[in-house]
Amino acid sequence: MELEVRHLRALCAIADTGSLHKAARTLGMSQPSLTTQLRRIENALGAELFSRERTGCRPTPLGRAVLSRARPLVEQMNALVADTRAAASRSSGSPQLRIGATASRVLGGWLRRLRTRLPETGTSLHVDVSARALLRLLSAGQLDVAFVHEVEGFALRVPPGLDQRVLVEREPQFIAMSRDHPAAGRSVVELTDLAADRWMIDPTVDGEWDGVQRVFDAAGLDPPVLRGDYHTATSLIVMGEAVAPCQPTSGPREDMAIRPLRGDPLAVRLLLVSRPGFTEAEGVYADLEAAYRDAAMRAPGYRQWLLRNESPLLAGSGAVA
Template sequence: MELELRHLRALVAVADARSLSRAARVLHVSQPALSGLLRRVERSVGGALFVRSPTGCVPTRLGADVVAEARTVLAGVSALTERIGERRAPAGPLRLGGYCGFLHLALARWLREVPWSHGVSVHEDQDETATLARLAAGGLDLALVYLPPLPDPVVPDGVETLVIHPREPVFVILAPGHPLAGARAVPFAGLGEHPWADDPPGTTRWSAYLQRVCHRHGIALDQPHRPQCLATLLDLVRAGMAVAPALATREDRPAIAVRAIEGAPLWQELRLCYRPGTAVAAHAAEIHAAVVDHYAGRQGCSAAFDHWWHDGGRQLLPTG
């Protein structure tokens, strides 16, 4: 078997994490998949590369040599792709994909003004799997996506990610006169007592995650409404006919109240995604810092957001 860059990245991840399970999370793969890859690499090099010890998974003498060489190769590839990316100016507008609420427009405006950009075009898709596949195939230049915490990996090969927020809670929107709107946060169990409007069950990763969490808490949502249009969903909420999930960064409106869910049982990770070796990759740190700044500036959008933000949400935001 010929070693590939993904094999080298896996070896370095295991060495750094000192644990197959932690390395698998870093690589966005399952632990069995990583174990199988490691066995194939060991057969290829002719010996064990890691052994279990009281301090974790540690390299053997052969493993230490291979990991050191892997680091050298990966550093060289990273430097090469960065140099190529710096020289490869985008030929047209940057194609920004994903679905992330206010940040989509905020980032689009910022990208329009930076000197290395030739404009921006916005492509929205609520299906993060489709967005990431399109990015990997070259149909997008970068994307902002929300990823629910499910065990199956969704980030494809050829896509790099940077975390904007690792654990953003899911809020709900409802009419100000709704029975659940009187409290600062609604009880999770209470959502099962009122009509719910959302994606059809089992059709998206979000709906699969929602079903899993509801099952764990013994909650059965009554979902008579399955709108495909955001305007229809908002009309249902305004009319008091439904409660619906919402991003934590959603803004309070006169006819729509934003509320947290007690205990934050539902959450997602927000990530910036791009392809290595591109102009976007060369400016990834700059873009990431801009998105984080915009996120931090969202204070004041709702009382629910402000309470979560000051109660610990801001402490999880990347710094530096």
């Protein structure tokens, strides 16, 4: 077996995420496929590159040596691809806007505004659950801008040289539950009301589990936890089998209740990060801000939360108490 760039990318992804599952999500492949690929790489080299532990994967001494040589090669290949695509875009005469984002209810409105304001610009969107993965793509020149969230208490490591602006300093995370949940009839839910519920957490979202665990520890709670993606969580929530954190911009649903937690113990910071010299940064940020405000106003629970907290986001929205 000869090592290829895709194999080196896989090794770097495993080392960066510390998990085969997270790395597979980042690479857009299944975990069994990545596990098989790693086994073949290790067999070809004749030694283990990662030690499998309960807390994840850690590079062995040999693995660290391989990674020290693999990373520059991967970065050079990424730069080559980015430069080639940029040159092709320039030669075609059509400007391109490459956007990365973690999942958000705001994306549709943001893209619509960008398309309206920049009708001659081709826009691509790369969505990833990992903010760190998006920032790496941005640093490598494969994206122009990335809209990411940072879980409170677990700061993102923004690569040097990138520009960043804060869209929302502290966005509260609400809780999604079934319509017939005992706490669904309240406008604000106590954390203790959910102590006996199964919580659905996506561990591949950077900082997500750590942030929720910190809140549990502070409240002296230890509820049962299910680990999986939030698309799967929706069906479990509707059936009353789980509750889960959710974005406050989540729209109302007939089969689900979305409520704020008392004291807002769960929160994220929303950032727009752009590559150096990105001339459209101001306009792109303004479009994102407007799209976010629109989404917030369409979510009744969040709109009321913003009014109660006299949020600056309400400026110019026309919202009244």
